[in-house]
Amino acid sequence: MSAQRDAKSGTLFGVGLGPGDPDLITRRAARLIEGARVICYPSLAGGDSFARAIAADLIPGDAEEIRIDVPMTPARAPAQAAYDAGADRISTALSAGQDVICLCEGDPFFYGSFMYLFARLKDRFAVEIVPGVTSLTACAAVSATPLTARNEVMTVLPGPLPDADLRRHLRAADTLVLMKVGRHLPRLRALLESEGLTGTYIERATLGAEVVLPLANAPETAPYFSMILVTKGADPWL
Amino acid sequence: MSAQRDAKSGTLFGVGLGPGDPDLITRRAARLIEGARVICYPSLAGGDSFARAIAADLIPGDAEEIRIDVPMTPARAPAQAAYDAGADRISTALSAGQDVICLCEGDPFFYGSFMYLFARLKDRFAVEIVPGVTSLTACAAVSATPLTARNEVMTVLPGPLPDADLRRHLRAADTLVLMKVGRHLPRLRALLESEGLTGTYIERATLGAEVVLPLANAPETAPYFSMILVTKGADPWL
Numbered sequence: 001m002s003a004q005r006d007a008k009s010g011t012l013f014g015v016g017l018g019p020g021d022p023d024l025i026t027r028r029a030a031r032l033i034e035g036a037r038v039i040c041y042p043s044l045a046g047g048d049s050f051a052r053a054i055a056a057d058l059i060p061g062d063a064e065e066i067r068i069d070v071p072m073t074p075a076r077a078p079a080q081a082a083y084d085a086g087a088d089r090i091s092t093a094l095s096a097g098q099d100v101i102c103l104c105e106g107d108p109f110f111y112g113s114f115m116y117l118f119a120r121l122k123d124r125f126a127v128e129i130v131p132g133v134t135s136l137t138a139c140a141a142v143s144a145t146p147l148t149a150r151n152e153v154m155t156v157l158p159g160p161l162p163d164a165d166l167r168r169h170l171r172a173a174d175t176l177v178l179m180k181v182g183r184h185l186p187r188l189r190a191l192l193e194s195e196g197l198t199g200t201y202i203e204r205a206t207l208g209a210e211v212v213l214p215l216a217n218a219p220e221t222a223p224y225f226s227m228i229l230v231t232k233g234a235d236p237w238l
Numbered sequence: 239m240s241a242q243r244d245a246k247s248g249t250l251f252g253v254g255l256g257p258g259d260p261d262l263i264t265r266r267a268a269r270l271i272e273g274a275r276v277i278c279y280p281s282l283a284g285g286d287s288f289a290r291a292i293a294a295d296l297i298p299g300d301a302e303e304i305r306i307d308v309p310m311t312p313a314r315a316p317a318q319a320a321y322d323a324g325a326d327r328i329s330t331a332l333s334a335g336q337d338v339i340c341l342c343e344g345d346p347f348f349y350g351s352f353m354y355l356f357a358r359l360k361d362r363f364a365v366e367i368v369p370g371v372t373s374l375t376a377c378a379a380v381s382a383t384p385l386t387a388r389n390e391v392m393t394v395l396p397g398p399l400p401d402a403d404l405r406r407h408l409r410a411a412d413t414l415v416l417m418k419v420g421r422h423l424p425r426l427r428a429l430l431e432s433e434g435l436t437g438t439y440i441e442r443a444t445l446g447a448e449v450v451l452p453l454a455n456a457p458e459t460a461p462y463f464s465m466i467l468v469t470k471g472a473d474p475w476l
Contacts, residue, residue: 016371016375018264018369019369021266022265023264023265023266023269024264024265024266024368024369025264025265026256026261026262026263026264026265026371027260027261027262027263027264027265027268028259028261028262030265031261107371107375107378107379108379109375109378109379109383109384109385109386110375110378110385110386111386111387111388112387115384115387118382118384119384122382127382129378129379129380129382130262130379131256131257131262131371131372131375131376131378131379131444132371132375133254133264133345133369133370133371134372134375137254137345137347137348137369137370137372138369140345140347140348140367140369141345141346141347141367141368141369142367144356144360144365144367145347146347146353146356147347147348148347148348148349148394149349149350149353150349150396151396151398151399151418152396153393153394153395153396153399153403153407154393154394155391155392155393155394155407155411156386156391156392156393157391158388158389158390158391160389161389161391165391168410169391169393169410169411172406172407172410173393173407180389206369
């Protein structure tokens with residue numbers, strides 16, 4: 001991806017792991033992880049790494065592990081410093097000729113933290129992205145909600161957006177996917193109701209203890225990894 | 239999914255195969271196909287089945303194969319008749335207690351023809367959906383185009399939509415995914431240019447002979463399975 005790449009350097013792999021069920025890892029991702037010498041993954045605010053947990057059974061016991069602990073602060077600088085430090089460690093391994101397998105929840109390029117590493121390393125090293133199953137279609141699957149057919153339009157909306165922005169998109173598309181619902185659930189539910197829309201609430205899709213409920217019956221407090229699907233259902237799919 | 243289900247009936251599996259590279263099949267999908275007694279797949283207008291081709295190495299030699307040949311006509315009735323006939327054959331196998339593995343390009347619920355079978359069978363039989371990697375993130379991967387970060391909004395737009403609808407969405411979202419580009423490429427390119435937007439053109443993502451080009455350099459004629467990604471790039475992902 002750059003003229004400055006060194007042929008002796010390793011390749012950085014951004015590997016999508018899917019939404020959480022290890023069975024939804026692709027065959028290519030599984031093979032890369034099983035053969036890894038150096039793996040890398042994010043963890044949030046000193047907690048466990050969800051990405052590492054998804055892939056745990058595949059990680060060789062003797063692989064070097066680069067853990068990037070991302071602080072959860074409103075300010076960006078502390079997270080940026082964590083990605084800087086992580087990119088430095090990855091860079092050292094790549095420069096020594098080792099491939100580095102970065103474990104990514106879902107898909108690396110769909111709201112994934114891998115993008116921050118990609119931005120820091122793509123001009124110096126070969127990068128390969130292995131796409132993964134997103135939470136989007138996982139939520140559609142577990143809730144038996146077909147997303148889009150024919151010429152329907154789908155918009156993906158992060159829940160933290162202001163009401164006015166959300167309202168505009170809610171009116172414009174046929175299918176709406178509200179991500180990062182978390183503490184915004186009561187506000188989002190009121191907003192959808194005010195637009196005459198109903199939806200399906202999903203949390204922990206494919207993780208075993210998943211919750212699928214009509215939005216009206218959703219709990220008052222939702223985890224960060226929760227989603228609302230709204231399909232206007234103009235098309236009977238027949 | 240319905241009170242009318244018979245405990246002795248088989249389960250209908252809608253199995254996402256990913257965008258084309260057999261290595262992007264999930265482990266769960268691979269296992270289901272390897273163990274299949276009855277498989278089902280669509281083919282278009284008498285041609286080969288792309289879904290069957292993706293999974294070919296996994297299909298047991300002695301599996302029963304239900305092929306649904308979907309005519310490509312502007313009228314809906316001939317396609318509906320094909321899905322009716324396919325659903326009847328699937329229904330016979332399910333009622334006899336056999337599971338049926340439906341092979342789906344990409345993800346079953348993301349612009350997938352499986353929805354037409356799902357609509358016809360979901361009230362009578364148990365259905366399980368195995369989500370797959372979509373062409374969306376596959377195109378992002380092969381073109382090294384991060385799609386969305388933080389609170390960015392993404393809209394998926396079928397290329398056949400009228401200019402006025404497309405233009406409204408092009409202005410509203412941060413990331414645009416134009417699907418089903420095909421013969422609409424010249425019109426879509428002109429529309430994007432008139433909005434001051436550039437994009438990346440991708441065809442046959444993950445299929446080996448893939449094409450990734452700046453939109454300005456895209457060919458005049460595109461296959462049906464082609465895509466344009468537009469990221470407005472407000473966020474430097476740092």
